[in-house]
Amino acid sequence: KLKLYLFIELIDENSKEYLFNCLWDTYEDIRQYSLDIIIKLNVASNYDDLRIRTLFDRILKLLSSTQPPETPSGSSLVQYVVQINNKNLQQIINYDNQQSYDQIYLLINHITKRLDNEVEQAKINLFQAAKNGPMYGCLSGINALLTIIHDNNLIVSSSSPEGMMRMELTKIGIKDNNENSNGQITSQMLLVCCWRTSKEISLLFSRLGQIRIKYILNENQY
Incomplete structure (x- = not known):
């Protein structure tokens, strides 16, 4: 006799x-499929705050990494964090305001502050920004969070691998916290920083345009 099991019971x-x-x-497809399964089956419902905090700290390191392949992983993970419905997210990210906010807003606000610091560093020394805070990672994270908000039609989209440094297409693993402090700044690293930051800004503007158009009823509301 055939016995049926719920899929969640097999995990x-x-x-x-x-x-x-x-x-x-x-x-990318593996990251997306695993993220979909985790969210739909709610397999992370029993994760404690310490684990989520540790995950969030790792996400911030990925978003500020100079290794281009790590940026998409950070973006996928930030989508994961915002969709697991953790009620203590404000405390986890050390958000002081007592007012309650949507989780997407909280994470975008947090990443934006980090992006502001990287932009200020780039204004002073672009070489150091390319080495320690290349900006495109934070922009990619913000873009990833905005994709969760439903939109109408695609304006600009790109999954092209421009900006990938061939020697960095390696498996992502745990790295030392000082990975960016001892490395040498190369011309290719600077090029990747500038190109991918420009690309992520374009995608961000298109995403904001999609969201804005959705709520515009007539020309007088522009």
């Missing part, structure tokens, strides 16, 4: 860890 703790580790994969 044990080891399977949950495997799904979670898939979020670090350099292949």
